[in-house]
Amino acid sequence: MSEPAIVARDLTRRFGSFTAVDAISFDVQPGEVFGFLGANGAGKTTAIRILTGLLAPSSGSARVAGFDVATQSEKIKRAIGYMSQKFSLYEDLTVRENATLYGGIYGLTNDEIRARTEAMLQRLRLTDAANTRVRAIPLGWRQKLAFSVALLHRPRVVFLDEPTGGVDPIVRRQFWELIYETAQSGTTVLVTTHYMDEAEYCDRISIMVEGRIEALGTPSELKDRFSERTMDDLFVRLARPPHNRGTEAPRNRGTAHA
Amino acid sequence: MKRLIGLLRKETFHILRDRRTLAVLLLLPVVQVVLFGYAIRTDVNDVRIAIVDPSPDDMTLQLRSRLVGANLFRTVAVLRTTNELEHLFQSGEAQAAIVFEPSFAEHLASGTGAQLLIITDATEPNTGATIESYARNVVQQFEREVRARDGALQIVPQGRLLFNPTAESKNLFVPGLMAFVLTIISTLMTAITIAREKETGTMETLLVSPLRPWEIIIGKVAPYLLVGFAAAIGVVVEARLIFGVPLRGSALLLLAETLLFILVSLAIGVLISSRTSSQRVAMTGALLGTMLPTLILSGFIFPVESMPAPLQLVSNVVPAKWFVVIARGIMLKGTGLHYLWQETLILASMATVLLILSTRSFSERLE
Numbered sequence: 001m002s003e004p005a006i007v008a009r010d011l012t013r014r015f016g017s018f019t020a021v022d023a024i025s026f027d028v029q030p031g032e033v034f035g036f037l038g039a040n041g042a043g044k045t046t047a048i049r050i051l052t053g054l055l056a057p058s059s060g061s062a063r064v065a066g067f068d069v070a071t072q073s074e075k076i077k078r079a080i081g082y083m084s085q086k087f088s089l090y091e092d093l094t095v096r097e098n099a100t101l102y103g104g105i106y107g108l109t110n111d112e113i114r115a116r117t118e119a120m121l122q123r124l125r126l127t128d129a130a131n132t133r134v135r136a137i138p139l140g141w142r143q144k145l146a147f148s149v150a151l152l153h154r155p156r157v158v159f160l161d162e163p164t165g166g167v168d169p170i171v172r173r174q175f176w177e178l179i180y181e182t183a184q185s186g187t188t189v190l191v192t193t194h195y196m197d198e199a200e201y202c203d204r205i206s207i208m209v210e211g212r213i214e215a216l217g218t219p220s221e222l223k224d225r226f227s228e229r230t231m232d233d234l235f236v237r238l239a240r241p242p243h244n245r246g247t248e249a250p251r252n253r254g255t256a257h258a
Numbered sequence: 259m260k261r262l263i264g265l266l267r268k269e270t271f272h273i274l275r276d277r278r279t280l281a282v283l284l285l286l287p288v289v290q291v292v293l294f295g296y297a298i299r300t301d302v303n304d305v306r307i308a309i310v311d312p313s314p315d316d317m318t319l320q321l322r323s324r325l326v327g328a329n330l331f332r333t334v335a336v337l338r339t340t341n342e343l344e345h346l347f348q349s350g351e352a353q354a355a356i357v358f359e360p361s362f363a364e365h366l367a368s369g370t371g372a373q374l375l376i377i378t379d380a381t382e383p384n385t386g387a388t389i390e391s392y393a394r395n396v397v398q399q400f401e402r403e404v405r406a407r408d409g410a411l412q413i414v415p416q417g418r419l420l421f422n423p424t425a426e427s428k429n430l431f432v433p434g435l436m437a438f439v440l441t442i443i444s445t446l447m448t449a450i451t452i453a454r455e456k457e458t459g460t461m462e463t464l465l466v467s468p469l470r471p472w473e474i475i476i477g478k479v480a481p482y483l484l485v486g487f488a489a490a491i492g493v494v495v496e497a498r499l500i501f502g503v504p505l506r507g508s509a510l511l512l513l514a515e516t517l518l519f520i521l522v523s524l525a526i527g528v529l530i531s532s533r534t535s536s537q538r539v540a541m542t543g544a545l546l547g548t549m550l551p552t553l554i555l556s557g558f559i560f561p562v563e564s565m566p567a568p569l570q571l572v573s574n575v576v577p578a579k580w581f582v583v584i585a586r587g588i589m590l591k592g593t594g595l596h597y598l599w600q601e602t603l604i605l606a607s608m609a610t611v612l613l614i615l616s617t618r619s620f621s622e623r624l625e
Contacts, residue, residue, distance in 0.1 A: 077468040084463065086459025089460070090268065090272070092271065092275045101265070105261050105468065106467065
């Protein structure tokens with residue numbers, strides 16, 4: 001049994017008197033697709049910033065890819081990949097230049113960069129577009145490209161912060177196929193999303209409410225436990241802040257925004 | 259090192275591929291200096307004067323031709339009495355008048371002294387004062403020559419304008435303009451390019467990567483240092499070719515100091531952009547943060563010595579104040595590092611402090 005890819009124990013981050021992340025604990029196994037859900041402002045972003053080594057925890061501990069977030073953030077940065085909801089390739093650089101830049105930043109040799117870029121382009125069937133500036137590539141392809149570039153250095157854990165914002169359902173489906181491929185190759189994927197159908201695709205999900213993890217388990221487990229028929233219902237029921245609970249809110253269809 | 263080179267290369271691509279912006283960055287300073295250089299001038303040319311000469315004689319005629327010969331004055335009227343002067347000033351036909359007293363030559367010869375009145379239109383006080391001092395200079399010089407010729411031994415009060423013998427304001431302004439223009443574009447460059455990366459989300463990706471904050475800063479600052487430097491060379495060449503501003507000191511020293519000054523400005527831009535994530539706010543901040551202080555507190559237009567003490571104190575944190583001293587020293591006085599090391603040290607410390615501050619603002623791991 002290998003060590004979990006992510007271990008969080010009572011991880012806490014305070015900003016002044018405000019507790020953004022309140023003693024969260026969870027494990028993510030290697031090769032798992034872990035959904036990180038929560039309304040806006042629930043503390044997801046802060047938690048991800050801690051796990052990616054950008055922010056030090058106030059208390060508690062976490063290990064990512066075997067390294068301590070409090071003391072080994074530089075090692076963590078090398079071992080992880082990251083793709084944000086905002087698009088993260090340079091639009092005025094070509095596909096190949098972007099790959100070279102990020103490959104170089106993560107310390108790959110020129111040969112590695114060349115070989116992996118070719119393989120990536122073939123996999124995405126984008127070989128013809130290698131020297132096209134990213135700006136000229138359709139948004140859906142760019143998103144997949146950004147994901148693949150984030151994986152170029154073969155990270156052990158990859159963080160995806162709302163990776164499918166603003167793309168159509170077909171591309172979203174293709175994107176999730178990429179995520180599965182990645183997970184099958186042993187890379188751990190931690191993904192945040194507002195799309196509840198995507199939450200169903202995850203091996204396990206956690207739902208954060210006001211800095212705490214309110215629910216953690218596989219999607220079907222959670223639906224059973226809270227006796228809700230859909231993820232949507234479950235999310236709306238849990239993610240609504242406690243002081244609003246009790247008032248009957250209209251049930252959203254499709255996506256849940258809070 | 260490889261990471262840094264990759265970053266520098268990427269930034270170079272950004273700069274080279276955005277041709278229009280690059281052209282603006284390189285040409286803007288040159289154009290601005292021309293515009294400001296001609297607009298901000300306290301020199302007065304082609305002053306329209308009226309001459310009142312009740313009894314023209316040898317001496318008054320000589321002095322009159324001397325005034326016109328100085329190329330600064332154009333005689334618009336020669337009168338016998340002062341009656342018409344009022345009208346000439348009111349209508350603006352004359353900006354100044356030289357009034358000789360009757361029997362000017364006789365009084366001069368008798369040794370009692372000849373009276374001469376210089377009247378200037380002081381609705382624009384600076385212009386008026388300038389015209390008056392021009393006229394005074396011409397008259398004094400004439401007086402001196404006459405005395406020398408006639409052998410009279412008298413001590414003549416004499417003023418000499420050091421370093422700028424022709425009292426040309428462009429010599430004073432062009433070094434200040436260099437500071438003004440370079441500080442604006444340099445600050446803007448880094449402020450906007452970093453804010454842009456924050457807007458597009460690439461900055462987040464860089465921050466999560468193994469890149470150190472100082473590498474990100476160098477990756478941003480170094481390429482733009484080159485752009486700023488190219489612009490600076492353009493301005494120095496322009497100062498010489500178009501404005502004929504002398505370069506009496508070492509060109510190498512001037513360029514090195516300019517580079518240092520650009521570095522300070524770029525660092526200010528980095529610091530501004532670290533506090534905002536929108537290009538628009540970064541741009542406004544960069545313009546406000548550099549333009550006004552540089553214009554008002556650098557001594558470029560208004561002498562720092564004549565400001566109230568608190569403002570003088572504040573002016574010390576304006577990098578342009580020190581650069582103006584350096585640039586004027588090197589260009590006009592031919593001063594070397596020997597005299598300018600203090601100003602240089604101040605700029606170097608500013609660059610260091612600002613770069614450290616901006617690096618720290620980039621490392622988000624603050625407790």
